[in-house]
Amino acid sequence: MTEFTSKLLEIITNIPYGKVTTYGRVAEIAGNPRAARQVSWTLRAYSNKYNLPWHRIINSKGTISLKRGQGFELQKSLLEEEGILVMENGRVDLREYLWNGDSHQKFE
DNA sequence: AACCTGACTTCGG
DNA sequence: TCCGAAGCCAGGT
Numbered sequence A: 001m002t003e004f005t006s007k008l009l010e011i012i013t014n015i016p017y018g019k020v021t022t023y024g025r026v027a028e029i030a031g032n033p034r035a036a037r038q039v040s041w042t043l044r045a046y047s048n049k050y051n052l053p054w055h056r057i058i059n060s061k062g063t064i065s066l067k068r069g070q071g072f073e074l075q076k077s078l079l080e081e082e083g084i085l086v087m088e089n090g091r092v093d094l095r096e097y098l099w100n101g102d103s104h105q106k107f108e
Numbered sequence B: 001a002a003c004c005t006g007a008c009t010t011c012g013g
Numbered sequence C: 001t002c003c004g005a006a007g008c009c010a011g012g013t
Helices: A003-013 A023-029 A036-046 A072-081
Strands: none
Touching (some): A003 A036, A023 A036
16 A cells, blocks of 8 residues: 555544544645545545544535445444434534544634 | 546535 | 535546
């Protein structure tokens, strides 16, 4: 795999329990803010092999990208198991659960 | 090399 | 807020 991909894996592994982040944010931290699509590709390719917390990654709109019947339900339940509130339409409140990659979270 | 395809994003209307 | 279009990245054909 490319160096960029291994960087993505490292970042994904660091997403804390109970938090979510976006494809674009992961790509940005890895150094290429425009490689969001590559993040989704990477998840599909390595989630099983490296046991990645893939469910903690959602899109920039704050919703689950997977379609119903194709992983949506699984991702929703995995997030809820971590105490994350997920609307029926797959929306998550990013203001509350977003992990920015920083050590300190924003304070309201 | 060309073309298609996504678990994406941003921007306009 | 909610689409649609256009831009983008890399792997598969």
